[in-house]
Amino acid sequence: MATSGKNLSHYDKEQLPDTGGMRIGLVVSEWNEEITEALFKGAYETLIDCGLADDRILRWNVPGSFELTFGCKRMIERERPDAVIAIGSVIRGETSHFDFVCQAAAAGIKDLNVRQDVPVVFCVLTDDTIQQARDRSGGRHGNKGAEAAIAALKMAAL
């Protein structure tokens, strides 16, 4: 099912683990700030709605999606959160740079999940147009940040 077949913001709090005591980190890319701030808002509001206090939510920024892997790695080393959400927005331009940034971000975050024990959630939009990104960061398809927050809570409880 493609994103167009579901709303990224829908979740059932009854299906969630006990979030008491959890601490969730968010590493946010500054590229396409309109989109990444909307994704962060969706994730933050969902975490609060699911019972986390503001002081249990940690945010760091990185320049772009390519740097998400290092930012998540460094946050895990220094802060030991229960899970980390990597937030980015990659929008296709004129060259193949899009492909390399997307592949590096996905592979780096996957590798973090394989090589250490804090779950890292992939909240990186990879869109052909700004409209596609807007539709998935609080628009007609919901907010991938909300989806990522739910994934982070579930993974932190494993």
Ligand SMILES: Nc1c(NC[C@H](O)[C@H](O)[C@H](O)CO)[nH]c(=O)[nH]c1=O
């Ligand atoms: N074009 C986009 C980028 N490019 C920047 C890279 O992520 C990286 O910061 C740079 O290559 C220096 O290492 N990043 C995004 O997140 N989104 C884009 O659309």
Ligand SMILES: CC(=O)[C@@H](O)COP(=O)(O)O
């Ligand atoms: C994803 C990118 O790096 C891209 O936005 C850069 O644009 P361009 O390929 O036109 O240099």
